[in-house]
Amino acid sequence: MQPISAPEKPHQIPIDQLIQALNVDPKTGLTADEAKRRYEESGPNALQEAKRESAFTILLRQFTGVIVYILAAAAGISFFLGETVEGFAIIAVLLINAITGFILEWNARQSMDALRKMDTTPARVLRDGRIREISSEEVTIGDILVVEAGDLVAADANLFEVSQLQADESALTGESLPVDKNTELPPDESPLGDQHNRLFKGTPVTAGTGRAVVTGIGQQTELGKIATMVEEAKRSATPLEAKLDSLAKVLIWVTVGLAALFLVVGLLRNEEPLRLIETALALSIAAIPEGMSVVATIALAYGMLRLAEKKVIVKRLSAVETLGGTNVIFTDKTGTLTQNRIEVNTLQLPGQQAEIRADAEAQKLEVVHGDQAITESETYQQLIRVGVLCNNADYDIVDGKPKEVGDPVEVSLLKFAIAAGQNPDQIHREFPRKAEKAFSSDTRIMGTLHEHNNGFLVAVKGAAEEVLDRCQSLDEKDRKAYYDLSEKMATDGLRTLAFAYRQTDTRPGDDFADKDLTYIGLIGFLDPPRTEVTPALQACREAGIKVIMVTGDHPATALTIASKVRLIEPGEEMVLTGKDLKPLNELQADDRKKLLECRVFARVSPAQKLDMIELYQQDGDIVGMTGDGVNDAPALKKSDIGIAMGLRGTQVAAETADMVLKDDSFTSIVTAIAQGRVIFENIRKFVLFLLSCNLSEIFVVTFAGFLNVGNPLLPLQILFINIVTDVFPALALGVGRENSSLMHQPPRDPKTPIMDRRDWRMLVLYALAITASVLGAYWFGTQKLGLTQQEGNNLTFYALSFAQLMHVFNLRSGRSFFVNEITRNRYIWYALLLCVFILLLTYYVPFLAQILSIKTIPSTELWMIAVAGIAPVILIQLVKGVMRLGK
Structure with a gap:
């Protein structure tokens, strides 16, 4: 006997031909034996289970990344050279970062589980001439479904008998109103919303009764196809992850280049190879901001907590920053811009x-x-x-x-x-x-x-x-x-x-x-717009964010709502439907231009939503997608930042998205965008702070080596500065206050790195100022005051630590030195007090002093440490003042 398979484009097949092709009697249904045979042949009417990401996989992912690899290599070299304390210190940094990331990423995001929950309802089918109630998983191709108001449709099916039948397909198609069903064939290329002769798996029947022949089960259903797209839609690295990775690659070349240069110069001078290797290791440690990934993680986590207080639940850490960089938002209509009621x-x-x-x-x-x-x-x-x-x-x-x-x-x-x-x-x-x-x-x-x-x-x-x-x-x-x-x-x-x-x-x-x-x-009758949407959309315009409606609803309805909420202005009343959209690989230049100019898309399928998102991503945009229905799930996953509605939205959408709005308010998206912009600005500041501190360490070690004035810093001292005295001020910068002016600026160019050319120039300036001050103190102490090498080393350690702590005040953006976002940030003051206390411990606790090779400091060195710490701040402020006068 020939196997029975699901027909292609069943909405185009006349019902008599379809029933004949599926070899079923509509009056009696399948026999029990035939149903059993088809079940064994086609399998259960259930969605395939997605591969779960294990806890071990999530933990393992925390140990990936360029900076992690560099640190691991540095730890290996330390152990090889017998510097076990340094090796274990670096490993501790890796473990702290991994554990923090694991805890914050451990959450259930299995959208397939949510889809599967829609499969558990019973179904009534006609078998052997009698209506029987069976598990929805046992429904097979060719079964005659019997439905009435209140039922959840068990499989895709073509109707052949209806009586005032209506179905709510809003979660699948975006159509606000229940759809009247009939047995008439729709036009050939009709989208799902216009296929009135079909019932779709997972949609509720709201009125009437009907009978239909099953044409698709499991993954063959429209719901199954969406489930497959959800599973196959791949997330690319977020902009923040990509930028941090790009920055880390720059650091690799800086590290390798400086270490190699130092080794070559030292060998030409016939210096001791072991000392050269130790100094090269110190340079490597100095070049790597060990605390950057930890601070980035905690800064993002802090942003998550602040958004949670404002009814925005963030499921992926990097999503906080990604939303801040979003310059295009695709939004569904039903339940997002409208109230989802008539x-x-x-x-x-x-x-x-x-x-x-x-x-x-x-x-x-x-x-x-x-x-x-x-x-x-x-x-x-x-x-x-x-x-x-x-x-x-x-x-x-x-x-x-x-x-x-x-x-x-x-x-x-x-x-x-x-x-x-x-x-x-x-x-x-x-x-x-x-x-x-x-x-x-x-x-x-x-x-x-x-x-x-x-x-x-x-x-x-x-x-x-x-x-x-x-x-x-x-x-x-x-x-x-x-x-x-x-x-x-x-x-x-x-x-x-x-x-x-x-x-x-x-x-x-x-x-x-x-x-x-x-x-x-x-x-x-109209599904009324949400009253708070209009000012939120206006805020998006002021922030330079393009908002685009993509819905499965009727074109005229979509355009009306877009006008009412002021998503479009006079002159922008263009609407394109799914029929107007070509596959992405067939688009010509004119087609792409037209699509990128349009603000309203209607009768769009889930697959076409994916194409639209990819089109904008190819154009270099960071794309956000809001939605609440099953039909939105693939696009929520494909976008750079998926935003689901928590009240009216389906569980599928919530599980798939990166963010969930607990109040379903579009205004919350604007709040999240503002927070995301603040987070990125804070990240930029602490990256600039950390790198300028690290570069000053590189300059101190390198210049001292080239000038042959000794080794002013030991590798473990550099590591201590990087993971203690640098990290806490950087963390305070990462949780800085909001800056309302950021929402009156256009989105940053997604192609722009975390640090632009101006930032790099300032970074070098900061590092040179700190280096000059610290090396000046070291030279004066060893050459004029007669300090020993170890005393000079201690002087350099504390002078550099204090200079880097004071350096945080150089990161202000306002004109006033005493009243700005840095001085108003109470966490900065907490961080400075904590770091000063830790530095005192390194001097007065014998165990720490022994590990860091700290000896008693003469009183004459204290004023030199203070001057070396404050001098770079004064120098930088003078330079900035001259730069402002020159503009």
Whole structure:
């Protein structure tokens, strides 16, 4: 027997041909034996399990990176030369960094687990002529699914029998409203949102009943394809990781070059090889900022904690800085820019029009635009009455919380009535229902019959064309005018319904909703925008960040929301759909330009979202992606920074993203961006601080060696300075205060390294100033005061330590030396006090003094240490003052 396989493009296959191809009887379903055979052949209807990242793998990753490799090599050389204390000290640095990184990265980010949780519901299938309830994993290709309101669809399937069937596909397609299902074939290239003849795995049925033949299970489903994309979408190194790695490579060449130069010069001078190797090792240690990775990790962790207080949960450390550098943000519409609920937005009555805002909880209705007198007309009251009566939904406030049951559009009509001051329950008591004509895809109207004052009232709502055709009192001109008005409302992104009624003294027959109706008007429904989005988007504009809407919803709806929230300005009203998007490898220069200029994309598939993100990444941008649905998961993972909505979002999106907004507020993204920019500025400052300190150590050792005035620093002393007296001030710089001015500047160029040319020039200037001061003190002490080599070594150690501590005040960005972000940072003062205390311990604790070769310092050296520490700060401030005057 030939194996049964999932058909390609099942939405294009007529249902009769599909049933025949799948070899199933739609009246009886598969036999138990055939279902078992297909299950064994095709496997379970479950998503494949992603490979888990073990704790060992996460820990092992902490020992990767260029700086780590250099430190490991330095430790190996130390052990080889018998310098075991130095070797163990370097290993301790590596372990501290690895443990810190492991603890902060250990979290559950298994998006596949979340996807799999959508698989555990039961399913009802037709087998051997009887409806049976089975595990969703046992559903196989060719099974006949039986669904009704409240079910979660177990597999992808094509419908062949429907009755008022609707499904909520917002998590899969981005479509705000439940989708009406039918058995008609859509156009060939229809996106998922327009394939109304299909049901999709993992989507809930919101109304009606239906039967469908299963065409895809497990990874073959649309949900499975998204799961595969989530698993296959690869994260590239974040900008911060890449920049730190690039900086580390520069340090390798500096280290190798200086060490080699020193060795060659020393050998030409016939100096002792062992001494040369020890000095070269000292240079290597001096060239490497051992504390940089630890400080970067802690600075990012501090940023994580600050964002957590502001309802932003960060799952990846580097994501804090990455968001600060983001210059393009892709955002979904539903639930992100909008509230993911349907509300009455526009009223179109004969001769009157208004845009309204209805608040049912506050029982308040406001006319925000249009005819303010519309609420005083009798037609308006009749519209409310018909909207309540021709309605099967329920809305109530229980214990202070709204409770909604039924179709979202019908719920919005009840909320509209309550906001207008009407009581739906009272209206139902005054107009008891006697009959109903349910909505169907054939008639596209719903009608109800009510008794009132010894007469009857017919209430009708439905598609404008169908309702208008049943209003015989309208002439052809008016009918066309009202229909054109409904089409314009649809073009503006509104879902429209027409309303009509009829009053009669005698009870009408079964065709009560089909003739002699009186037209009332149109209502336009909209998923309303989130009120806080507009100022947040304006803040993004001021910060030079481009925000782009990418949604699976209707183009007109997408454009309307984009205009309402001011995502686009006048003149930017271009919208492209999935049909307009070519594969990335087929784009020409003009195509790329058009895509990069467009701000609104609609009817876009998950795969096309990935292409859009990659397009911008290829253009050199740092891309953020916000989303809340299953359909957003691959793009959240592919982007440089994935941002999920925590309240309305699916668990899949939250597990896949790098950040989760607990309050679903787009404003929180702006807050996170500001924090990210502050973090990057702080990182730039402490990298500049650490490297200038390290370069001063290199200069001290190198210049002393070339001048043949002895070895002013020992390798272990350099290591001590690097991991103690350098790290704490650098850490204080890393957790500096926020700088609001950063959000009024454009995003930094993602291609720009952490340190630009100006930073490198200042770095050399800082290092030379410290070197001149420290070597000056060393020369004066040994040559003029007659200090021994060891006493000179101790003088250099404390002078360099103190000079580097004072150097932190050179990193200010303001003009005032005494009032700036450095002096206002209390952690700077804590760090300085701590480091001074540690330096005192190295002198007064015998064990530490022995390890660092510290001997008693004569009192004459104390004033030299103080002068050597303060002199570089004075010199740098004078140079900066001259530079400012020269501008």
